[in-house]
Amino acid sequence: MLCADNITLGDRLDGVSAGIAPGRITAICGPNGAGKSSLLSVLAGLIAPDAGAAELDTTPIADLSPRARARAIGYLPQTPEVAWDVTVETLVDLGRLAWRGGPLAKRRSGGADDAAAIETALDAMELQDLRTRPLSRLSGGERSRALMARVLAGAPQWILADEPLANLDLAHQLALLRLLRREADAARGVVLVMHDLALAMNHADEVLVLDEGRRVALGEPETALSENVLREVWGVDARWVGEPGSRALALR
Amino acid sequence: MRRPVPILLLAIALALPLSLLAGRVWLDPATTPNATVILAELRLPRGVLALVVGAGLGAAGAAMQGYLRNPLADPGLFGIAPGAALGAVLSFWLGYAAQPYALPAFALVGAGGAMALLSLIAGRGNSVLLFTLAGMMIASLAGALMSLAISLAPNPFAMSEIVTWLMGALTDRSWSDVWLAAPLIVIGIALLLLAGRGLDALTLGEEAARSLGMEPRALQWLLIGGVGLTVGSGVAVAGIIGFVGLIVPHLVRPLTDRRPSSLILPSALAGALLVLVADMLCRILPLASELRLGIALSLIGAPFFLALLLRIRRETV
Numbered sequence: 001m002l003c004a005d006n007i008t009l010g011d012r013l014d015g016v017s018a019g020i021a022p023g024r025i026t027a028i029c030g031p032n033g034a035g036k037s038s039l040l041s042v043l044a045g046l047i048a049p050d051a052g053a054a055e056l057d058t059t060p061i062a063d064l065s066p067r068a069r070a071r072a073i074g075y076l077p078q079t080p081e082v083a084w085d086v087t088v089e090t091l092v093d094l095g096r097l098a099w100r101g102g103p104l105a106k107r108r109s110g111g112a113d114d115a116a117a118i119e120t121a122l123d124a125m126e127l128q129d130l131r132t133r134p135l136s137r138l139s140g141g142e143r144s145r146a147l148m149a150r151v152l153a154g155a156p157q158w159i160l161a162d163e164p165l166a167n168l169d170l171a172h173q174l175a176l177l178r179l180l181r182r183e184a185d186a187a188r189g190v191v192l193v194m195h196d197l198a199l200a201m202n203h204a205d206e207v208l209v210l211d212e213g214r215r216v217a218l219g220e221p222e223t224a225l226s227e228n229v230l231r232e233v234w235g236v237d238a239r240w241v242g243e244p245g246s247r248a249l250a251l252r
Numbered sequence: 253m254r255r256p257v258p259i260l261l262l263a264i265a266l267a268l269p270l271s272l273l274a275g276r277v278w279l280d281p282a283t284t285p286n287a288t289v290i291l292a293e294l295r296l297p298r299g300v301l302a303l304v305v306g307a308g309l310g311a312a313g314a315a316m317q318g319y320l321r322n323p324l325a326d327p328g329l330f331g332i333a334p335g336a337a338l339g340a341v342l343s344f345w346l347g348y349a350a351q352p353y354a355l356p357a358f359a360l361v362g363a364g365g366a367m368a369l370l371s372l373i374a375g376r377g378n379s380v381l382l383f384t385l386a387g388m389m390i391a392s393l394a395g396a397l398m399s400l401a402i403s404l405a406p407n408p409f410a411m412s413e414i415v416t417w418l419m420g421a422l423t424d425r426s427w428s429d430v431w432l433a434a435p436l437i438v439i440g441i442a443l444l445l446l447a448g449r450g451l452d453a454l455t456l457g458e459e460a461a462r463s464l465g466m467e468p469r470a471l472q473w474l475l476i477g478g479v480g481l482t483v484g485s486g487v488a489v490a491g492i493i494g495f496v497g498l499i500v501p502h503l504v505r506p507l508t509d510r511r512p513s514s515l516i517l518p519s520a521l522a523g524a525l526l527v528l529v530a531d532m533l534c535r536i537l538p539l540a541s542e543l544r545l546g547i548a549l550s551l552i553g554a555p556f557f558l559a560l561l562l563r564i565r566r567e568t569v
Binding site for chain 2: 074082
């Protein structure tokens, strides 16, 4: 379980509590400025909250060593940058950093584990054909898969990603969600900040709705993103149409 | 990926003997009288010092570019080289420069002062940007104090000595300079190699780097120590030698997998080779007085760098 226990952070989060179970896709939704990214950063252990605590299986994340935390939680920032034009393979290899020793031990300790984890990540994101290609020569969709493969290479129990579907066209959004679903089925926890409510409705198992730093709803998408919540939080008068699993939002 | 390392080692192995023989007067060990003394006491320490100083500058440049995630970063940005130069200038100003070890000792104290200021700042914030801006402020403060010392020089002779020294050179260096600088530079390069993992993580940005377990403070300490020792000792024995830390990582990067940690060692070797060859050229050129190494490197470096930038621009457009 990844738990937020009464987290308060400046004027961005106000006493947010939530328990997130592994093996499912959890979406964090909310209007701009609701505190979604801040909550994700706190859950990833990157920001210490002013009050409350983020806990991983009852251990406060702040008590974990940076390395133990990095091994347990993989995090993909909202605007991922890669400073140098490395190949896909090298990028994915960076995801293994938390498993390696110093510069002398780099090629030796856990070399086999490293290689296996990198292969698994490349397979999972269907990147084998692109492994030697530099990032500058990837399309947007390929790039986002490579960045996600970097996270997977660390073999984290938890994958926390801040809007991984933004900037992707519909086909690539669905492809990435399908790949993330496989990770959730493999008992990992997948937590995604999502803007597209229809994608959250159809693909998440659990939705946490934030508004002005407060938790408004947490539960199955059909209830957490009910038409009442949409009206109350987003201020839009909208109606879900279609069958569960292929819902679309009709604005009135 | 370590392909460039053997090639660079081989090139150094070829260039070092050549540099020992090269000079205004080419040395033929068989016929020149006192050839052994000239080689062992004059040319070998100078060659070794060129290698050591160049290695430090190259490694520091690679680490700085990795830390700032910017190919235009240069070891001078942290203010350590200006700090060391300020120390050296003060030793001229106070008239101690002629005494053995006084000049390098003053320079090391200057570098240490800049490192201490940087550490104070490192204790306060984690951000790369804040740390770098603070380093730049230290650099400009040291530069201003240096200009002040020059303008208030006690006599014209001291002033001309200062200005000449600042241009950087390896003329008339002895083994004592080597013994002073080499151990410090080797320790500095070792610290930079230890920083490699954190620099690799920073490739993905500060936030992602921390999520990979990178500890910003620890990385800052390694960089202060590593850049301080390599650049500070380099300035202490050779004056300001620019461009090496900027150009060398550029040249070497395409030969590696472009990860900062794979760049540090090859950059150290390429820096050593570049300074050795440049110093050799300075000695060979038929000028009235020997060309200063710092000037020579800037004369070679600037147009070369410009050409490189234009080429990169053509490739990306």
